[in-house]
Every structure is written in structure tokens, then in C-alpha cells.
Amino acid sequence: MNKKLYGVKMKEKLLVCTFSGGRTSAFMALLLKDLPKYKDFKKIFIFANTGKELPQTLEFINKCDKEWNLNIVWLEANVILEKGVGTGFKIVNYKTASRNGKPFEDMLKKYPLPNNIASNCTRELKQRPIDKFVKSLKYKKVYTAMGIRFDERHRESNLAEKQNIIYPLIYDLKVDNKFIRDWWDRQSFDLDLKDYEGNCDLCFKKSLKKRLTIIKENPNISNWWLEMEKKYSSETIPRFDLRTNKSIEELIDISKKPFTQAKDLHELDKEQCDLFDYETDCFCKIS
Numbered sequence: 684m685n686k687k688l689y690g691v692k693m694k695e696k697l698l699v700c701t702f703s704g705g706r707t708s709a710f711m712a713l714l715l716k717d718l719p720k721y722k723d724f725k726k727i728f729i730f731a732n733t734g735k736e737l738p739q740t741l742e743f744i745n746k747c748d749k750e751w752n753l754n755i756v757w758l759e760a761n762v763i764l765e766k767g768v769g770t771g772f773k774i775v776n777y778k779t780a781s782r783n784g785k786p787f788e789d790m791l792k793k794y795p796l797p798n799n800i801a802s803n804c805t806r807e808l809k810q811r812p813i814d815k816f817v818k819s820l821k822y823k824k825v826y827t828a829m830g831i832r833f834d835e836r837h838r839e840s841n842l843a844e845k846q847n848i849i850y851p852l853i854y855d856l857k858v859d860n861k862f863i864r865d866w867w868d869r870q871s872f873d874l875d876l877k878d879y880e881g882n883c884d885l886c887f888k889k890s891l892k893k894r895l896t897i898i899k900e901n902p903n904i905s906n907w908w909l910e911m912e913k914k915y916s917s918e919t920i921p922r923f924d925l926r927t928n929k930s931i932e933e934l935i936d937i938s939k940k941p942f943t944q945a946k947d948l949h950e951l952d953k954e955q956c957d958l959f960d961y962e963t964d965c966f967c968k969i970s
Contacts, residue, residue, distance in 0.1 A: 697822035698724040698849075701813070701829060702747075702755060704740040705881045706863050706874050708830035709747050711852055715828055716751060718855060724826075728755045729816070731809040734781035734788075735883040735907070743874040745777040750872070758812045762789040772812035784907050787883075791915045798887060799926040834859035864949040877947035885931075887923040896945040898938040905935050 700715050702708050712728050715721055730744055748755045757780055761771040770790075775781070790797075790807045797804040817825055826847045831838050833853050840848055852858040867873045874881070879893040885908050889897075898905045909931040912922055922930045929937070 695823040696724050697817070697820065697825045698726045699813070699817055699825060699827045700726060700728045701827065702728050702730045702744065702753075703830065703882065704730060704736055704744050704874075705830075706867050707832055707852065707858075707860075709743070709874075710858070710863055710866060711828060711830040712747065712753055713751055714851060714856065716753065718851070720855065725822070727817075727820075728753045729758060729813055730755055731758045731760070731812050732775065732780045732786065733804065733808045733883055734759070734784040734786040735885075737876060737880065737884050738782065739875045740881065741777060741780060741782070743872075743876075746872050748777075756816070758816055759786045760790060760808045760812045762786070762793055762807065764793050770807045770811040770815070772816045774816075784911075788911065791911060795917060796912065796915055796920045796923055798920060798923055802888075804883075832859055832863070833857040861949070861952075877945075878949060879945045879947065887926075890945070891927050891929065891934075892943065893945045894934055895938045895942055898934055899944065902935075902938075905931055909935070 698715065698721055700712050702712055715726060728748075732741075744755060744757075747753060757775045757777065758772045759775050759781060761773045763769070763771065786808055787804065790804060794803040794807060795801070824847070826849055828849050828851055830852060831850050836850075836853050839850055839853065840846065842848075843850070864878075879889065880897065884901075884904050885894055885897060887894075908923065912931045916922060922928070924930075
């Protein structure tokens, strides 16, 4: 728990709510909007668009914004190719946000292929634009809410207190993935994606099984990644994925062969529940 949270004058405190575009961060946004504990904070909800999110993600963010009146700030990285000049930001909106990977490729023109060891994309397309934007607001004290659930608490940063990071879904409400999916099942709208399809459409951080499944189900998704890998590869970093050491071209070939596909675990659970809940007339009921 961040012990410094209550030691600052209320009018000086800004709470930055990072909105990734997934179900968990959306739930956190609504929680923080209404939770009495944070009523005296100035709250701002921010989504950093990489240009490689699926259309369903952007539609979901826009829907959350309209339904809950969040006034989400949509940012994109402004990558300056000049050496020594850091990445800035530009403000976009649902209609003008990139859908063709332009912010991502702008980053690739200056920095090496992001990979499992060095996530240049996270740093340049999300962290730095958000940090620069928040800094421009000139608040004395800034706190950042991260959408890490209770079942993911091993991901909590050891520097959280020093960096003014808070985890509402760990300390304010102990939330796990099942809770999130069950909650969304009861809402009037939901993210129209399976649980392995979120964030950047073919992110190298996804498991091999998930990426192969995505390519098999939506072959065209791999085209952009294949082009970028060929265009910006180097001797030191020849591919996005240095964990399995598989190129995009290899993934495409493997996806055409039989393999065990990824499943949406929540939908699978519901199917199993439906199976066990199914009833037929018992013979003992017949008179």
C-alpha cells in the first residue's frame, strides 16, 4: 500500500489512470471514478495508442468513455528521428487514432526491433508519451494507478511507493480474472475479443500458442509484422521474438500445420458449466 497517498494536500494530487483497452483496466477506470477514497483527487484517464490495437479495442475504449463519461485522453507517440531528442506526444481521438501501425513504425525508424529483452515499444509508445503529457500538466504530486489484479500481484513493482504507483485491484478490491469476466458478462456491452486477442494484435509477449492461433484465425494480421521484421531487422536483433527465436515467417508456416490452439478460458469455463447444468427428464419422474 502506498503510505504517502494521504500526506499531500488534495488540490495538489493528480491520479493518472492508465487505460490499456482491456477489460481489467476498464473496470479499474470505473472503480476509480466512483470510489469515495479517491473523490478528492483530480483523475485523468489515458490511453496510449500504438496503431496496432485491433478495431474492437478502440471501439471498446470509445464505448467505455461515452457510457461512463471518463473523458479519456487519447495519446500517440511523437517520435523525433533526431538523435538526442526524446519521444514526445500528440493528442488524438477515437476518429483520428492510427489504425495502420504508423506510431509503431515511426518508433522502428529510430530504435531497434522491440523484443522480449528490450521492450522499446512499451517505453517509446506508452510510457514516454504518457509521462511527457502528465508532466505538461504541472501537478506537484502525481500518482499512477496500474490495472494489475490480485491474482497478478507478483507483478507489483518493488519501487511502487517510491514512484507513487498504486494498485487498486490489489489493495482496494481484491479482484481476479474470473471476477472481471463475470462482471463484464452482466454488463450491457463488452470487449468483443477473446482473452488472447487483446493489446497489440500479434505482440511478441504473447505465448507461442496464442500467436499461432491468432495467425491461423486471422492470417492477414501477420502481414504488417512480417513487413516490419524484414524491413528493420539487424544482425544483433533479427526478429521480434528472441524467446522462442521464431521469425514471423516461421510462425506463418507453423500455423498452417496442426497444433493445439489457444482457447478463451472464460468461454471454455462457461461451456463446461452449461454442460453440467444441462438437464433431461429423469425416468423416475414418469408416473
